[in-house]
Amino acid sequence: MDELDSAIIRNLQLDARLTNRELARRLGIAPSTCLERVRALRDRGVIKGYHADVDLSALNRPVQAFVAARLRPMSRAVIDNFKAAIGALPEVTAMYVVAGDDDFLIHLAVPDLEHLHAFLIDRLSERREVISFRSSVIYESIRNPVLTELPG
Amino acid sequence: MDELDSAIIRNLQLDARLTNRELARRLGIAPSTCLERVRALRDRGVIKGYHADVDLSALNRPVQAFVAARLRPMSRAVIDNFKAAIGALPEVTAMYVVAGDDDFLIHLAVPDLEHLHAFLIDRLSERREVISFRSSVIYESIRNPVLTELPG
DNA sequence: AGACCAGCCGAACTTAATTCGCGCATGCCT
């Protein structure tokens, strides 16, 4: 992980479809060298994959929300079961198992508030292990590229 | 947005570096046709970009957390200022302006709990407009590909 | 010093992206 690797990661985070040649040109190295570096990063698992960023509104799912849920009991069986069941729902775009006031944080993308409400009632309230939840509609999302270095 | 477009999106969400030929082969269409479709999706903004998914642990930032913050007053000036200031911090990987109990949800990636604590003390507590916050360390993250169709 | 190793380079080759003119189907107008 030298400065070259960091630069590669920075570039591919912003545009994963950069051609190898263009990436090499930006870094001032030969395409073959660049290719080898990128391959090594993938093999080492530093780069886990490449994903298209899709506009959820264009897919008729303009309403996004976080739902924080609390579960009881917090046994492995309950957690695994909940993860599998909720993760299989198409409305769910991400799920986080967290410490703190809540146990799960669920990110949703749905067509409208009615769908959100229906999800809460039909998918969460229905479940015995869910003892409470709070939902937060998302007004705005901002994503930051992850710089490798943490100054300070 | 027909079934072909949906299939393209589904495939590129999983692997944005699929070659156009391979994508065309999977869909059973000609590479030139496929290229035209993908280009149209980008031009229409349905595909917003392509991003490398980087392993945060490999970048020496294995600890992730959500921080929910409440601000006062919720004036545009305060919000915009807070967004700009927090979004510029390298620890921050994403930020959400939300309705509900909290006003902001901040996603962090840091090297260890000490850094997380330092962030909370030095970056959030310091700010006058932050009247309270809660942090939740993330035990596990699960991402779901966004299917275009919402069955039901 | 000599030998080794790792990493980078660039030319040669293979594969893919891209362009463009053709043909087919669909729907519309007369």
Place this chain on the structure above:
DNA sequence: AGGCATGCGCGAATTAAGTTCGGCTGGTCT
């Protein structure tokens, strides 16, 4: 119904990119 325009997909030809590999260089260990 016939003719016509339009949109869409196709495939061959061209351009560009990905990939391999042998050799060079600079640093290191003995």
